[in-house]
Amino acid sequence: MPSSPFPAQAARPDAPAALATAALAGAGPAISDFRLDNGMSVVVIPDHRAPVVTHMVWYRNGSADDPPGKSGIAHFLEHLMFKGTKSHPQGQFSEIIAELGGQENAFTGNDYTAYFQRVAKEHLGVMMEFEADRMTGLVLSDAIVGPERDVVLEERRMHCDADPGAQLNEAVQAALFTHHPYGTPIIGWSHEIEGLNKADALAYYQRFYTPENAILIVAGDVEAEEVRRLAKLHYGPIRPRGEPPSRQRRKEPTPVARRLVTLNDEKVDQPSWQRCYLAPSARTAEPGEAETLEVLAHLLGGGQTSLLYRALVLDDKIAVAAGAHYMGTALDETRFFVYAIPAPGVTMQALDGAVDNVLASLIARGVDAGALERAKTRLVADAIYAQDSQATLARWYGSALATGLAMEDITRWPARIEAVSAEQIVAAARKYLDRRRAVTGYLLPAEADAA
Amino acid sequence: MNTQVASTTRPSAVNIQEIMTPRGVKVWLVEDYAVPVLSIEFAMKGGSSQDPDGKSGAATMLAGLLDEGAGDMDSTAFQQALDEKAIEISFSSDRDYVSGRMRTLIRHVDRAMQLLSLAINAPRLDEAPIVRVREQLSAGLRHEAHDPSAMAGRAWRARTFPGHPYSLSTNGTLESLAAIERADLTALTRSLLTRGALHIGVVGAIDAARAASFVDQVFGQLPTRGDLKSIAAAQLSGLAGVEIVDLDVPQSTIRFGRPAFARRDPDYMASVLVTHILGGGTGLSSRLFREVREKRGLAYSVSASIAALDHAAYVHGGTTTKNERARESLDVIQAEILDLARNGPHEDELVKGKKYLIGSYPLRFDTSTKIAGQLVQIQLDGFGPEWLLERNRLIQAVTMEDARRVAGRLFDDGALSVVMVGRPAKA
Numbered sequence: 001m002p003s004s005p006f007p008a009q010a011a012r013p014d015a016p017a018a019l020a021t022a023a024l025a026g027a028g029p030a031i032s033d034f035r036l037d038n039g040m041s042v043v044v045i046p047d048h049r050a051p052v053v054t055h056m057v058w059y060r061n062g063s064a065d066d067p068p069g070k071s072g073i074a075h076f077l078e079h080l081m082f083k084g085t086k087s088h089p090q091g092q093f094s095e096i097i098a099e100l101g102g103q104e105n106a107f108t109g110n111d112y113t114a115y116f117q118r119v120a121k122e123h124l125g126v127m128m129e130f131e132a133d134r135m136t137g138l139v140l141s142d143a144i145v146g147p148e149r150d151v152v153l154e155e156r157r158m159h160c161d162a163d164p165g166a167q168l169n170e171a172v173q174a175a176l177f178t179h180h181p182y183g184t185p186i187i188g189w190s191h192e193i194e195g196l197n198k199a200d201a202l203a204y205y206q207r208f209y210t211p212e213n214a215i216l217i218v219a220g221d222v223e224a225e226e227v228r229r230l231a232k233l234h235y236g237p238i239r240p241r242g243e244p245p246s247r248q249r250r251k252e253p254t255p256v257a258r259r260l261v262t263l264n265d266e267k268v269d270q271p272s273w274q275r276c277y278l279a280p281s282a283r284t285a286e287p288g289e290a291e292t293l294e295v296l297a298h299l300l301g302g303g304q305t306s307l308l309y310r311a312l313v314l315d316d317k318i319a320v321a322a323g324a325h326y327m328g329t330a331l332d333e334t335r336f337f338v339y340a341i342p343a344p345g346v347t348m349q350a351l352d353g354a355v356d357n358v359l360a361s362l363i364a365r366g367v368d369a370g371a372l373e374r375a376k377t378r379l380v381a382d383a384i385y386a387q388d389s390q391a392t393l394a395r396w397y398g399s400a401l402a403t404g405l406a407m408e409d410i411t412r413w414p415a416r417i418e419a420v421s422a423e424q425i426v427a428a429a430r431k432y433l434d435r436r437r438a439v440t441g442y443l444l445p446a447e448a449d450a451a
Numbered sequence: 452m453n454t455q456v457a458s459t460t461r462p463s464a465v466n467i468q469e470i471m472t473p474r475g476v477k478v479w480l481v482e483d484y485a486v487p488v489l490s491i492e493f494a495m496k497g498g499s500s501q502d503p504d505g506k507s508g509a510a511t512m513l514a515g516l517l518d519e520g521a522g523d524m525d526s527t528a529f530q531q532a533l534d535e536k537a538i539e540i541s542f543s544s545d546r547d548y549v550s551g552r553m554r555t556l557i558r559h560v561d562r563a564m565q566l567l568s569l570a571i572n573a574p575r576l577d578e579a580p581i582v583r584v585r586e587q588l589s590a591g592l593r594h595e596a597h598d599p600s601a602m603a604g605r606a607w608r609a610r611t612f613p614g615h616p617y618s619l620s621t622n623g624t625l626e627s628l629a630a631i632e633r634a635d636l637t638a639l640t641r642s643l644l645t646r647g648a649l650h651i652g653v654v655g656a657i658d659a660a661r662a663a664s665f666v667d668q669v670f671g672q673l674p675t676r677g678d679l680k681s682i683a684a685a686q687l688s689g690l691a692g693v694e695i696v697d698l699d700v701p702q703s704t705i706r707f708g709r710p711a712f713a714r715r716d717p718d719y720m721a722s723v724l725v726t727h728i729l730g731g732g733t734g735l736s737s738r739l740f741r742e743v744r745e746k747r748g749l750a751y752s753v754s755a756s757i758a759a760l761d762h763a764a765y766v767h768g769g770t771t772t773k774n775e776r777a778r779e780s781l782d783v784i785q786a787e788i789l790d791l792a793r794n795g796p797h798e799d800e801l802v803k804g805k806k807y808l809i810g811s812y813p814l815r816f817d818t819s820t821k822i823a824g825q826l827v828q829i830q831l832d833g834f835g836p837e838w839l840l841e842r843n844r845l846i847q848a849v850t851m852e853d854a855r856r857v858a859g860r861l862f863d864d865g866a867l868s869v870v871m872v873g874r875p876a877k878a
Contacts, residue, residue, distance in 0.1 A: 049485050050465075050817035091736070091745075098736040099803050101810015118814055147748035154702070155751040158771045162599060162700035220817070267698075270593035304530040313583065314527070320586045341590050374534045381537030381556055387486045389818040 031397075032224040033407050036231060038240040039212030043397050043407075044227045045219035047390040053220035054390050055127045056116040057135070058398040060215070061208040063186040064110045064249050064332070070200050072188015075108040076152055077201050081115065082106075083144045085137035090144070093130045100126075110182050111331045112402035118391065121221040128234035135209050136238060138202075145198045153194070156187050164265035165272070165443055171261045172441040173335075176276050180252040180332060211235065213244040217398045219390035252278060252333055259439040266446040273351040274339040277438040281330040283404035290328050291416040292424045293336060293432070297326035298375040299367065299425065300358070301338060305374065308340070311358050318346045318354060331403045336432060348442045356435070363430050367422040380414045465816050467826065467836040472663040474671035478651040479826045479836070480662045483819065487557040489655030491567075492823035493670075494548040494831055496648035499621040500682050500762070501639065506631045508623020510544035512584055513639050517542045517551070519580035521569035526580045529566070538563045540570060544621055547761040548831065549643050554820060557656045560665070568669040571644055576636050585628055592625055599704040599872045603769065606696050606870040607706040610689040617685050617763055642677035646670060652826025654819040685763035689868035693781070696872040703777035703873030707784060708767030711861060714759040714832055720845040721857040722766075723757055728796045728804045729787065730755030730768050732811075738787050738800070743770060749780045766861065777875035785865060792862035795855030809843045 033043045066073045084090030097104045102119035117127045160166040170185050177183030187193070216235065218227045255278055282290040301308040301324030312319035322340040340351050386392045400410050468480045499510040518533070518540050520526040533540060536559040542551040551571070555563035595601035605620060612618040623631075649670060653662050687710045712722050730739040730753060743753040755768030772780040796804070816822050829838045849857075 047485070047817075049483060050813055052813050052817045094736050095803070098732055099806040099810070101807045101812065101814070103811065103814060120810060120813060150748040151744060151751055154748070154771070154773060157701050157773060158751055162702055267597035267700075269596040270590050272594075303534065305527070305534050310527075314579075317583075320583070320590045343586060374531070378534060378537045384486070384556060385488060385537075385554065388488050388490075388820070391817070 031407075031411075034228065036211065036236050038236065038238055039210075039244070040231070040235050040238070041215040041401065042227065042231050043215070043217045043401070044222060044224040045217070045390060045393050045397065046222060046224070047219060047387075047393075048221050051121050051221050052118060052390070053121040053124050053218060053222055054116060054118050054394045055124060055131070056114055056217040056219075056394050056398055057131050058112050058114040058215040058217065058402045059208055060112060060213050060244060060402050061204075061247070062109045062111040062113055063184065063188075064181040065208065065247055066181065066184070066188070067200075067204075070188075070192060070196060071184045072152065072186075072193045073196055073200050073204050074113055075187050076149070076193070076196050077204050078106050078108045078113050078115075079148050079152060080140060080145065080201055081134055081138060083148065084139055085134050086139055087133050087137055088130060093134070096126065096130070102127075108186055109399070110186060112399065114398055114402075116394070124218065124222065124227075125230050125234065128230055132234045132238060135211070135214065135235075138205060138209075140198045140201060142198060145201065149193065149196060152187065153190065156190060156193065160185070160187070161190075164263055164268050167265075168261065168263040168274075168441050168443045171263060172274065172276055172439050175259045175261050175439040176278060176335065177252055178255075179250050181249055182252075182330075182332065182334070207245055210241045210244065211238045212240055212242070215398060215401050217394045219394040247331065249332055255437050258435045260442070261439060262442040262444065264444045264446050268443055268445045270341065271348070271445065272339065272341050272443045273348055274337065274441045274443075275355065275438050276441070277336040277338075277433055278333055279326065279336040279432045279437075281332060281334040281403070282328040282400070282409070283331055284333055285328075288416070288420070288424060289428060291413070292420050292428045293326045294328060294379060295372070295375050295417060295420045296425050296428055296433075297324045297336065298379060299371055300324040300362070302375065302378065305371070307358050307362065307371075308338070308355065312340055312351070312354050316354060318343055318350055329399045329403050348444070352440065359429060359433050363426055367425050369422070372420075372422055372425070376417055376420070379417050383414050465822060465839060467839070468659055469836060470659050470663050470666075472667045472671065474667045476646060476649065476651070476666050476670050478653055478662060478666045479830065480657075480659055481652075481654045481819075481822055481826070482656075482658060483654060484656045486819065487656055488554065488819055489557055489560050489563070489653070489657060490552070490554050490819040490823045491651065491653045492550065492552045492820070492827045493649060493651040494550040494827050495643060495645060496548050496761075497643040497677065497679050498548040499544045499546050499619075500616040501642060501680060502616070502619070502623075502627075503635055503638075505627060506623070506635055507619040507627045508588060508621070509627075509631045509635050509639055510549060510643060511621050511623065512581075512588060512628070512631055513636050513643070514542040514544045514549055514551075515584045515588065516576055516580055516636065517570045517574050519584065520575035520577050521566075522573045522575075524569070525575065525577060529570075532562075532566055536562055538566060540567055542570075546617060546621060548648075550827070552820070552823070560657065564665045564668055571669060572672055574640060576633055576640075578633070581633060581636070585631070588622060589625055589628055592622060592628070597698065599698055599700055599702070599771070602696055602698065603704045603706040603870050603872045606694060606872065607708065607767075607868065610694055610870060611687050611708060611765070611868045612685050612763065613688055615685040615762075616682060617760065641674065642679055644673060645675065645677040646673045647676040649673070650827050650830035652823040652830075654823045654826070682762050687763065687765060687868065690866040693869040693871060695875065696870060697874060698872050700873050702771050702773050703871045703875040704769065704771045705777065705781055705784075705869065705871050706767065706769045707781070707867045707869045708765045709862070709867050711757050711759070711764045711766040713764050716764075718853075718857050718860065719759070720842070721849045721853050722861050724801075724804050724808060724846055724849055725791065725796065725854060725858045725861060726755055726757050726766050727808060728800045729791060732807050736803075738791070739768070739770075739784060742783050742787055743772075743780055747779070747783065749776055749783070753780075753784070774874045775876050777871060777873065778878045781869065781871070785867065788862050788867070789865040791858045792865050793859070795851070795858045798851060801849070801851060801854050805846055805849070808846050812843060
């Protein structure tokens with residue numbers, strides 16, 4: 001197949017990559033985890049092939065924890081975390097990282113905010129020193145907050161306002177999550193970003209940026225004992241505040257109505273179709289359900305041998321691409337996402353019908369044994385391929401732990417995938433891939449109508 | 452400056468074995484048993500510059516078809532064979548070369564090499580996949596038709612390389628894709644898929660003997676040379692004036708560039724260092740980042756880098772700013788480029804820039820796929836394994852006088868070829 005003609009397919013509201021809850025096979029680096037006295041969790045993932053270390057701190061809060069009326073504050077605070085502390089003026093941390101030849105960045109998801117650096121291993125202590133410092137020492141002023149708010153507004157304009165696909169994605173998520181904050185964009189709504197101020201940022205910071213609420217992940221050319229020593233030295237002195245803040249988001253009511261969201265725009269030359277179902281996450285699901293949904297997503301739309309691709313692209317030739325994705329790494333009920341790019345002249349309704357037929361057929365006839373084997377092979381292999389990248393492993397552990405999963409959930413993942421049965425898949429499809437649980441999104445050119 | 456810095460930052464796990472196979476194919480191997488995975492990457496000179504006239508996108512289409520059926524396996528059978536063992540094979544076409552990559556669990560390496568060999572030596576190019584891949588590429592073009600970034604890139608290339616293959620898109624146009632026939636694709640397999648200028652990197656859990664055997668199996672039977680059209684050196688144009696491409700969006704996307712030094716120019720690494728100071732690195736501490744984003748809040752991202760192709764070299768970069776202030780962004784960028792041209796970098800910028808480029812080098816070598824990619828790139832640039840140390844030594848050796856001279860030579864009068872997509876307010 002050609003290297004994807006399409007950028008990140010439609011609704012991927014979370015920043016990190018696919019299959020975020022996949023995991024290690026039995027043979028792999030000896031991963032250890034422990035907790036500091038102040039409650040900070042630590043995970044060490046050794047990989048001695050390059051003298052490099054990936055140092056990450058994940059906070060168990062994301063955009064879904066933004067207070068009402070202050071959407072975008074989690075993401076805005078992420079920006080402001082680069083603006084300097086009492087001990088280290090703005091830019092000093094980034095300058096040191098640049099001098100050391102490191103890479104740094106941060107990202108905000110619905111459920112977590114993470115900060116990371118990748119540097120030569122001998123600089124791990126320095127990274128910890130600065131990261132620990134900005135957990136509590138952030139200094140903000142209106143002179144700093146103002147221009148950065150402008151930067152965030154530019155970021156929003158760049159990624160969203162000029163892009164009809166992104167605008168549709170926001171509208172679909174808002175329609176799927178009528179009550180739960182996953183329906184609000186991570187970057188926030190423009191009019192609320194404009195109103196964010198220093199006090200908002202500091203309130204959020206004091207509530208969530210605490211050692212009990214943080215997870216330290218260190219992957220690369222390190223040993224657990226050395227990481228423990230350095231973590232105690234740099235993060236250990238941070239005073240605990242008590243229990244980590246509890247996160248109680250408003251639960252999404254059980255959906256009962258099919259929803260359709262359409263966006264027409266003159267900048268759209270290539271229509272696209274998507275559907276998002278409300279599904280349990282790895283944390284909220286019944287035992288076995290999340291793994292089942294992962295396998296189901298792969299069977300339905302994980303590549304060219306998948307059911308949707310075969311039916312829509314190869315057999316009926318009504319689509320040029322089709323796929324599915326289960327976004328299981330979430331604290332609360334989440335999305336099961338299906339998409340298709342129509343062939344020229346094909347209507348959105350035709351795609352609706354074709355996808356519904358594939359699902360109905362799966363439910364009626366069950367799962368082909370060979371296809372099930374291949375899906376499991378691929379998913380388990382992903383866990384082994386992940387061992388090749390310290391940065392990938394760090395992200396998988398971080399995102400899983402930050403969304404309510406435990407270490408054993410991650411290490412047992414391949415075995416649980418292997419255990420998924422054909423019957424479970426059909427049951428999950430019947431229960432969750434129901435139109436009443438879904439929003440369908442049409443992206444269309446200006447004058448065209450869906451008909 | 453202390454040259455010992457360079458040696459301690461050598462990517463330590465990277466021990467390159469240069470192998471010549473029994474069939475005379477050269478391959479670089481990094482033997483690594485830490486993970487039960489094998490990665491292979493390769494490049495064959497030619498690429499999209501070889502697209503026939505009026506048929507731009509042909510090499511990309513060919514690359515998209517090599518895993519769509521080979522030998523006596525049609526597209527479905529081939530994809531299923533990959534899936535059964537979670538083997539990953541893909542191909543792509545750049546301007547000057549076609550490249551391919553494969554990743555496999557070590558326990559399936561025999562099957563993986565068999566499939567890779569079939570894809571390269573016996574692609575079927577069946578009608579149905581050709582139609583499908585053409586449609587997929589066309590859909591991609593339609594998707595990008597009003598994407599400001601894609602529009603800026605297209606306009607910039609057309610303005611800067613008129614009449615040269617580099618002005619065209621490697622993905623073609625809707626018209627050119629429609630014109631490509633199977634005969635064009637089979638002709639390209641003969642000219643592009645050869646051993647003539649082939650560079651291979653293998654990383655993973657096998658030894659030299661096994662690697663040599665696999666490489667011969669996959670590449671050993673390829674024709675020794677293909678009939679490549681000769682491509683002229685490109686002269687960059689458009690270095691005066693700003694081209695506006697109207698699009699009703701709230702921000703203007705800016706692309707700028709000017710000529711730079713060829714890859715083998717003695718000042719090349721110094722120019723990389725100077726360009727890094729201007730707008731490189733992770734983008735959080737360059738001149739452009741400081742002036743455009745930090746100080747003025749004009750953009751979320753701004754950057755500049757060097758592109759050294761076979762027939763042209765240029766420094767290029769871009770940013771995105773709301774229409775009301777877009778011209779201000781461009782003015783700031785032009786001012787910083789002129790300042791570097793006239794005064795060179797500051798001493799602390801030079802010191803920090805060197806530290807970054809040298810210190811960050813090992814980060815390119817921390818996964819087997821990244822290492823395989825580096826092995827191929829070093830060979831494409833015409834260097835040997837000693838480049839791993841030489842590269843840092845060259846950077847370390849750049850003096851303030853060198854940097855000043857090179858900045859002057861690189862940025863000269865500061866003339867830029869500029870495109871802005873959007874509705875930038877008048878100056």
